Amino acid sequence: MTLTIGYIGFGKSTTRYHMPYTLIRDNIRIKTIYNHRRKPELEADYAQHNIEFTDNLDTLLQDTEIQLVSICTPASTHYDLAKKALENGKNVLVEKPFCTTSEEAEELFALAKSKGLIAMAYQNRRFDSDFLVIKEVLASGKLGELVELESHMDYYRPEAPDAPGEYYDGAFYGLGVHMMDQIIDLFGRPEEVSYDIRSIRNSNNPDDTFEIQFFYPTLKVIVKTSHLVNIPYPKFTLHGTKGSFVKYGIDQQETYLKAGIMPGEKNFGVDPESSYGALVYVDASGKTQQETIPTPLGDYGRLYDQLQDAILNGTPKLVSDEETLTNMTILEQGFTGQNPRVISL
Template sequence: MHIIKTALLSYGMSGNVFHAPFIDLHPAFELTGSWERSKKLIQNDYPLVKSYPSLESILEDNDVELVVVNTPTGTHYDFTKKVLEAGKHAVVEKAFTITAAEAEELEKLAKEKGLKLAVFQNRRWDSDFKTVKKIIDSDILGEIVEVTFSYEAYLPALNTKAHLEEPSPAAGLIRDRGPHMIDQALFLFGYPKAIFADLAIMRTNSRVNDYFELILYYNDKRVRLKGGFLAREMAPSYIVHGKKGSFLKNRADQQEDRLLAGEKPNNTDWCAEPEKEWGVLHAEKDGKEFTEKIPSEKGNYLDFYEGVYQAIVNDSSEPVTATEGVQTMKIIEAALKSAKDGQIVKL
């Protein structure tokens, strides 16, 4: 078996929760270590790995084949470019870059060097989204006409991470949670013909956008994406209406909470949703109307890394391609323009 030796560029929450456990679990990956600037923590969890003192020390390590760029968004372009120029494959956290032009340049560079470049849109492998996709793909709802995806919480206090709250081209909820929802919409429905966006600051003393609503225009449907931090009581996170029925589903994937609690993923019984979180399908079949609860699919971020493995070893497409990452960045840029001008932006 080809073993892909992999290094992280950070071992904060992202590295500790979303990457290292799945790299360690997958038999075709070997975690070599992480760049750690001040706190040296990775060896507490993985004693046999390295704590790299610099990015250069990772790039100079000939054993490292894949680098996970999981640092703040503002660093993604520079760090990923250096990784690719060093001849190593890359996985890049969302948001992919700050601008679409940066994303396109990285995509071009990876192709020129024959390297794999994947964007870590892990929410495609959440149980709730997988369930929504299964329902849509089944055609039980008929032609889809109206969709609302929301990613809301009640978090009125400002985040203690300065890079998330200080005004910068990389800050704001549209760049934090927006990429997840935009990616999900494009994955299901393709690229829209136009977009309208409303961005706002709602929390006391906030200096960056912490509310957004996007409308994606398609010839035959409208897709609304919403995010905010002041929803103490939340509506269903996924509302899908078709000409034959509707499906409502809460955002209830268990993976992040269990990983934050220190659980390690496994291949057998990882994060099934409880029955109380199952979605509601209201549709008709053979001319008869019915309502029923739909068991949730199982989510597993390991499937993302299986896709990365297949891409590197068998030259298949990345699980989330750089092209898809570019499209998400173009939507974000169009949303910023729409919100500034107060107009629909054609794509």
């Protein structure tokens, strides 16, 4: 069965992180793209796919063939657009952050539930290759009981021209929302969270640096981003009662997409062997073992596969309402008091 979708927005999010995956899937049909400012020169690139373009939002929302609306617009517009789509009987997939407040998110989930529809956050980084290998290592049990996990997404970008914005325009809402979703997917809702959120390069701009710590009964998780890191940390570092695992290098899908190499092309997104993770652990006989763990292939399109199954066959959606609300609560609480601090959840 084929899922017919429409996109709201025709910027980088749609053309780089969504459409390259949906265009190559037989179970997905893109019927309409809404863009309030038409771009004929870009639209022509998709003529072979028989996609309709419109600057009239009602054309998309009132089309009875469209089952899913994927919203790829600025964060400040997500709530209003998702609400309109749901009111018109459409399932919705919403780019990050899902909304700007927990209250907005709760209202959308309640509306979707009342209409028998799905509203879900676009957490494509659940299909990052580096995250998939973490799940494999944890599932193997070779680390024993996990006691600490550290996750990084760092850059070296010392220049930061003035770009004022709202609290949801910074790195915490832009990058932290993905990194924290991965942790919530693995371990659920933490008991406590500590915050250190700052704007280091240019105080006129929203935050560019954060360190968030999640506390579980026997586990501590550290989530960090900085734009002033010129010698990379490992992407993931895990320590358990029986061993440790270290993985350098981030998922390569974005690198390939930026270079114009698309999903379906040879070796798309393949992690170089030099970035494979290192696992050191003590086995059942008490001997120390060392393994190099190949990185599985990431694929953001798997999110659409799962959502197609959820909409057409009623399977559970990938990102639950509770997981999104936990994420939204942590994001929101990051800007309601003095940093650094610890809060109880």
